[in-house]
Amino acid sequence: MTTRRACVMGWPVKHSRAPIIHGYWIEKHGLDAELALEAVTPEDFPRFLAGLGERGYVGGSATMPHKFAALALTEPDEHARAVGAANVIWLDGGRLRSTNSDFAGFVAALDESAPGWERAAEKAVVFGAGGAARAVLHGLLERGVARIHVHNRTADKAEALRERFGHRVVPTSDTALGAALDGAGLVVNGASYGMAGQPDLDVDLARVRDDAVVADVVYVPLETGLLRRARARGLRVSDGLAMLLHQGPGCFERWFGVRPLVTPELRERVERALRPA
Numbered sequence: 001m002t003t004r005r006a007c008v009m010g011w012p013v014k015h016s017r018a019p020i021i022h023g024y025w026i027e028k029h030g031l032d033a034e035l036a037l038e039a040v041t042p043e044d045f046p047r048f049l050a051g052l053g054e055r056g057y058v059g060g061s062a063t064m065p066h067k068f069a070a071l072a073l074t075e076p077d078e079h080a081r082a083v084g085a086a087n088v089i090w091l092d093g094g095r096l097r098s099t100n101s102d103f104a105g106f107v108a109a110l111d112e113s114a115p116g117w118e119r120a121a122e123k124a125v126v127f128g129a130g131g132a133a134r135a136v137l138h139g140l141l142e143r144g145v146a147r148i149h150v151h152n153r154t155a156d157k158a159e160a161l162r163e164r165f166g167h168r169v170v171p172t173s174d175t176a177l178g179a180a181l182d183g184a185g186l187v188v189n190g191a192s193y194g195m196a197g198q199p200d201l202d203v204d205l206a207r208v209r210d211d212a213v214v215a216d217v218v219y220v221p222l223e224t225g226l227l228r229r230a231r232a233r234g235l236r237v238s239d240g241l242a243m244l245l246h247q248g249p250g251c252f253e254r255w256f257g258v259r260p261l262v263t264p265e266l267r268e269r270v271e272r273a274l275r276p277a
Contacts (some may be wrong), residue, residue, distance in 0.1 A: 005056050006255040007036045009048065010063035014039070018061060020273055021248050025260035033256050042069070049073050052091065059090030059255045062098075067131050074098035083138045084164065085131045087247075090254045099254075102135035105247025106217070107143055112246070112262070113238035114213040118143055120185030121213070125149045125172070127201060128191030129157035132217045136190045137165050149180035152191075181207040187230075189216045194224030201226045205233045216240050222274055241270060 008018045014037060022035040038060070040048045045066050050073075052060060062070035067085035074096040080086040086098035110117050124145050126136055129152040140148055149172040152158040158171035172180045181187070187208060193201035195218045203226065205214065214230035219240030227237045245262045253259045 004033045007038045007060040009038045009040045013037045024266050083134045088251045101247040101250035103139035105243045107139040108246035109238045109242035114236040117213045120211045123147045123184050124186035125184045126188045133190030184208045185212045187214045
């Protein structure tokens with residue numbers, strides 16, 4: 001039996017926690033499989049991706065900064081096209097196909113961390129306009145959120161998201177942000193705010209609904225300042241680690257043919273790896 005091999009392609013890539021996550025699932029399902037890390041520069045990415053099968057891989061995961069290039073270099077499905085980025089790649093009869101599992105990971109994390117979140121989320125506020133924010137928007141629109149305010153430091157990028165996703169996405173300026181937060185049922189940090197070394201996201205959570213949910217895509221640190229303030233306000237939260245874990249099953253199933261589960265044991269294993277030594 002030949003070992004089924006997949007890889008994570010990034011630059012840099014050594015910080016990736018994917019081998020911990022997928023290694024856990026490989027072990028649990030007793031598979032003859034392996035996930036490797038491949039440090040690939042942006043210049044080398046097209047050549048590396050074209051030779052994926054020759055290198056012995058059945059597929060791979062494109063992480064930063066390759067998600068946009070992966071979309072152009074593969075045959076993306078409707079989710080990858082909607083988000084404008086691909087992170088899951090697999091070989092299908094010699095053809096490179098792709099999808100985006102980040103959006104599914106985000107909404108699955110919400111479902112796990114805050115069941116019924118969508119009942120209060122007629123209006124959401126999302127911060128950021130990059131790849132993570134795009135995945136968040138696609139996930140929320142798929143789940144029927146009626147109005148999503150997007151605030152970004154560069155207003156043009158927020159405007160571009162309305163053009164991509166439609167009228168339910170509302171670019172929101174600094175002066176309009178307070179009104180957008182009034183009665184919001186979901187607040188999402190889809191940017192790098194609160195990441196180690198980055199400034200915190202300063203949001204007036206007193207204005208949101210009492211049953212609102214606050215979500216963050218950042219998972220280092222495990223608890224950002226935004227989530228800490230949300231808990232102090234008595235709000236439910238969904239953290240970036242939950243999103244990271246829940247985007248994994250879609251990758252694993254494509255590569256190895258088994259749909260794995262996200263378990264408390266897996267989360268604890270990754271948390272241990274994230275804690276400072």
